[in-house]
Amino acid sequence: MMNYLKEQYLAVIIVVLWLFFALHNQQKTAVLLEQTKKLEREILVLNEKDHESSRIIDSLSRVDTLIVNRIKIIKQKEYVQIRIIDSLPVSGLQGFFTDRYPEK
Amino acid sequence: MGFKVSSQIVTQKNDSIVTLSENVARKVATDLVRYDFAKNIIKEQEVRIKNYQNKELEFKNKLDIKDSIITYQKSIIDIHKDIIKSKKAFEIHGYAGVQSTQFTLREPTLYTNFMIEFTRFSVGAQYFVQPNNPPGYGVILEYNLF
Numbered sequence: 001m002m003n004y005l006k007e008q009y010l011a012v013i014i015v016v017l018w019l020f021f022a023l024h025n026q027q028k029t030a031v032l033l034e035q036t037k038k039l040e041r042e043i044l045v046l047n048e049k050d051h052e053s054s055r056i057i058d059s060l061s062r063v064d065t066l067i068v069n070r071i072k073i074i075k076q077k078e079y080v081q082i083r084i085i086d087s088l089p090v091s092g093l094q095g096f097f098t099d100r101y102p103e104k
Numbered sequence: 105m106g107f108k109v110s111s112q113i114v115t116q117k118n119d120s121i122v123t124l125s126e127n128v129a130r131k132v133a134t135d136l137v138r139y140d141f142a143k144n145i146i147k148e149q150e151v152r153i154k155n156y157q158n159k160e161l162e163f164k165n166k167l168d169i170k171d172s173i174i175t176y177q178k179s180i181i182d183i184h185k186d187i188i189k190s191k192k193a194f195e196i197h198g199y200a201g202v203q204s205t206q207f208t209l210r211e212p213t214l215y216t217n218f219m220i221e222f223t224r225f226s227v228g229a230q231y232f233v234q235p236n237n238p239p240g241y242g243v244i245l246e247y248n249l250f
Contacts, residue, residue, distance in 0.1 A: 010243050010245070011243075013245070014227055014243075014245055017225065017245075018222075018227075021222065021224055021225065025190045025191070028186075028190055029187050029190055029191065032183045032186055032187050032190075033187070035179075035183055036180050036183050036184070039176045039179055039180050039183075040180065042176055043173055043176050043177065043180075046169050046172050046173050046176070047173070049165075049169050050166060050169045050170065050173070053162050053165050053166040053169065054166070056158075056162050057159060057162045057163065057166070060155055060158055060159045060162065061159070063155050064152060064155050064156070064159075067148050067151055067152045067155065068152075070148050071145055071148050071149070074141055074144050074145055074148065075141070075145070077141065078137065078138065078141035081137045081141070082134050082137055082138070085130060085133045085134050085137055086130065086134070088130075088133075090126060093126070093129050093130060093133060096133050097129070097133070100136065
């Protein structure tokens with residue numbers, strides 16, 4: 001057996017080299033795959049953060065709608081108040097100023 | 105027939121009385137009401153601006169997150185490219201050529217190579233013929249230096 005291997009030393013060298021490169025590549029691939037998994041985990045975390053950010057933006061948009069509605073209500077109240085002022089009798093107007101600027 | 109409405113403006117020096125017509129008094133009252141409600145609207149608008157600022161911050165945050173995701177995905181693509189490169193299947197090539205003896209045309213060697221080429225190295229066999237010499241064959245092992 002040993003004599004046969006000595007005779008076929010070139011083939012042995014080729015096989016050994018081939019095995020060496022194959023194992024080296026396998027190891028390198030495993031390291032690269034591990035890096036990929038790590039990056040994918042980080043992307044998942046970032047996606048979670050992105051969803052959270054979207055949720056916050058949605059809630060802020062809802063708050064904006066509420067504020068717009070509140071402003072509409074204020075304007076409606078203003079309109080009603082002005083109509084009341086327009087229909088106030090003189091005594092009512094006097095009362096308005098007296099209430100607003102009471103004499104000390 | 106005209107109504108007279110009086111509004112008093114009290115000063116510290118003397119008690120001056122300013123008389124306003126009903127029409128002017130009504131306009132003043134309307135302006136005051138508008139002023140009161142405008143203050144409330146400004147308060148709401150300030151809240152709205154703050155809300156917009158927060159929203160802008162969140163959008164910026166979202167943009168940063170998306171940028172990071174793109175960067176990570178690019179890295180993953182690069183890694184996959186490396187993996188594909190390292191796992192690239194071998195290629196089989198055949199070559200035929202002539203090799204001179206020094207820089208002369210005397211006794212050139214004609215050869216054909218059959219090569220299995222991997223990323224880093226190639227292995228194959230060569231068959232050669234040479235005038236005045238018997239043909240021969242051998243094994244070729246090449247390492248890719250650059």
